[in-house]
Amino acid sequence: MNRPDRRSFLRIAGSSLGIGVLYSAYPAALTQGEANSMFSALGRETGEKVTPFSFVQLSDAHVGFDGPPDPLGTKAFERAVEMINGLPQRPDLVLFTGDLTHDTEDKDVHIQRMKQFQEISKKINVPLIKCVAGEHDAGLDGGALYREFFGEGYYSFDHRGVHFVGLDNVSRAKPEVGGEQLAWLKKDLARFSKSAPIVVFTHRPLFDLRPDWEWFTSDGDDVMNVLGNYDNVTVLYGHIHRDDEHEIGNVHHFAARSLIFAFPDPNGASGPRKPVPFDKDHPFKNLGIRTVNFHGGSQAASRAVSIEDIELTAREFRNINGIQQMLREPAV
Amino acid sequence: MLCLKFVRIFAPSVLCFVGMAAMTGANPAHADNTPVVEITAKRFAFSPNSITLKRDQTVKLRVHSEDVTHGFFLRPLKLDEEIPAGETIEVTVTPHEVGTFMPICDHFCGANHGNMNMTIVVE
Numbered sequence: 001m002n003r004p005d006r007r008s009f010l011r012i013a014g015s016s017l018g019i020g021v022l023y024s025a026y027p028a029a030l031t032q033g034e035a036n037s038m039f040s041a042l043g044r045e046t047g048e049k050v051t052p053f054s055f056v057q058l059s060d061a062h063v064g065f066d067g068p069p070d071p072l073g074t075k076a077f078e079r080a081v082e083m084i085n086g087l088p089q090r091p092d093l094v095l096f097t098g099d100l101t102h103d104t105e106d107k108d109v110h111i112q113r114m115k116q117f118q119e120i121s122k123k124i125n126v127p128l129i130k131c132v133a134g135e136h137d138a139g140l141d142g143g144a145l146y147r148e149f150f151g152e153g154y155y156s157f158d159h160r161g162v163h164f165v166g167l168d169n170v171s172r173a174k175p176e177v178g179g180e181q182l183a184w185l186k187k188d189l190a191r192f193s194k195s196a197p198i199v200v201f202t203h204r205p206l207f208d209l210r211p212d213w214e215w216f217t218s219d220g221d222d223v224m225n226v227l228g229n230y231d232n233v234t235v236l237y238g239h240i241h242r243d244d245e246h247e248i249g250n251v252h253h254f255a256a257r258s259l260i261f262a263f264p265d266p267n268g269a270s271g272p273r274k275p276v277p278f279d280k281d282h283p284f285k286n287l288g289i290r291t292v293n294f295h296g297g298s299q300a301a302s303r304a305v306s307i308e309d310i311e312l313t314a315r316e317f318r319n320i321n322g323i324q325q326m327l328r329e330p331a332v
Numbered sequence: 333m334l335c336l337k338f339v340r341i342f343a344p345s346v347l348c349f350v351g352m353a354a355m356t357g358a359n360p361a362h363a364d365n366t367p368v369v370e371i372t373a374k375r376f377a378f379s380p381n382s383i384t385l386k387r388d389q390t391v392k393l394r395v396h397s398e399d400v401t402h403g404f405f406l407r408p409l410k411l412d413e414e415i416p417a418g419e420t421i422e423v424t425v426t427p428h429e430v431g432t433f434m435p436i437c438d439h440f441c442g443a444n445h446g447n448m449n450m451t452i453v454v455e
């Protein structure tokens with residue numbers, strides 16, 4: 001039998017999930033006049049024309065974590081790398097929103113974990129990987145070791161007409177960005193007009209999602225006030241180990257799933273935060289990646305993709321006899 | 333909602349107060365008859381782990397750190413305190429809402445910091 005190549009397999013995988021995740025997250029570049037004129041208008045403001053592109057957000061790999069909620073260590077992270085490398089359209093970049101490593105008070109061990117993170121992440125076949133720290137990377141030493149490995153704690157860069165800002169809300173003792181960084185942010189954004197497309201990526205949510213689980217940034221309101229001056233802001237964050245979407249004002253906040261273990265829905269959950277227990281039959285069920293793309297508009301479109309969705313489809317693929325079976329709904 | 337009054341007492345002055353109390357037989361912390369609840373913060377737990385307060389009754393929470401700097405944070409009661417290493421802080425609270433609340437340490441204090449919390453029940 002003629003097996004489809006990897007590229008068409010992934011396309012089929014996407015459609016057999018009934019959500020078309022992989023395929024629709026990476027549409028071919030739009031060519032309509034309308035979209036083009038919007039891109040040129042935005043281009044005038046950011047100094048570069050916005051051209052359609054997609055990227056991937058990864059978060060919370062916790063390299064070095066070893067415990068009951070995930071006995072598989074870096075397996076999900078490695079699967080995520082394979083998923084990205086198998087996407088039908090190569091993403092321009094990967095943003096990693098913190099907790100690259102799990103903390104340990106043994107510095108040498110933490111160094112090993114950072115090295116291991118680098119080993120795995122360098123297998124990602126994208127031109128650009130950008131990170132911010134999580135409190136498990138930076139909490140114990142104010143981010144010193146993290147910066148040795150990964151560079152500045154906060155910074156910005158432009159890509160295809162979109163302005164990306166990495167914010168650090170974990171290197172200070174409290175969950176905050178702090179006055180110095182806030183002043184930097186204002187200065188950094190000053191050159192942009194109201195309609196410039198901006199993507200902020202950080203570890204903790206910038207709003208009060210669940211303060212008694214430390215799911216907040218204490219000066220997040222100050223950050224949002226600065227971002228509130230702009231119409232097309234997308235915030236990507238991690239920390240909460242689950243897929244989440246919030247629209248506050250005209251800012252879209254998206255959280256990526258983690259690559260180690262999940263936390264439950266905070267709504268209605270009382271008491272301390274506890275990881276979702278490991279399920280050996282569905283080890284990757286709640287873990288995954290987030291895809292983001294800029295196509296027709298100045299706001300990013302985004303989707304969470306579970307690793308298990310892809311796993312189950314792949315399992316079916318290995319047992320298939322014909323196209324009908326390949327296209328049937330996976331047993332999710 | 334809560335009315336709050338913050339008083340910071342540092343370790344040396346605590347010793348001084350205790351000394352005075354021994355002399356006069358009165359504990360200045362109790363001078364205004366406000367009940368006092370003692371809480372100890374130590375990596376990675378508060379002790380006691382749960383306290384019960386009465387609605388609309390003013391109490392003083394005296395939080396002492398036995399080791400490093402900890403935080404004492406509870407959004408619904410507008411608590412956002414820092415307890416410096418080895419010191420004691422005092423915060424006066426009057427809870428007006430019944431419920432179960434979970435203050436957390438929000439000052440990174442070590443590898444298991446994320447699980448440092450306690451319960452305040454208001455009845």
Ligand SMILES: [Cu+2]
Nearest residue numbers: 402437441448
């Ligand atoms: Cu603490």
